[in-house]
Amino acid sequence: MGMFVGTFASALLSFLWLIVLGRVLVSWVDPMGRSQLSALLIRITEPILAPVRRMLPPTGMIDLSSFVVLIVLGVLLGAVR
DSSP states (O other): OHHHHHHHHHHHHHHHHHHHHHHHHHHHHOTTOOSHHHHHHHHHHHHHHHHHHHHSOOOTTOOOHHHHHHHHHHHHHHHHO
16 A cells, blocks of 8 residues: 555656646746646646745746745655655
8 A cells, every 4th residue: 555655646746747847838938828738737736836936035027936846846756756
């Protein structure tokens, strides 16, 4: 049972990491979220990024919340593996 939980947690964290990275990459091309893919990525990742964004100091046009979340997810992924 423990192996299943570890594998599931690893898969979930990897999925979240890829989704957040996808949002970062898509934001360079479609920052307003006009395409269906952009809108979907924004809708999925916003509940994760919004609390982090509120905790960070304002940095103008640069949103560092995605990078903070990617780092945290990477650390968690390394701990689970």
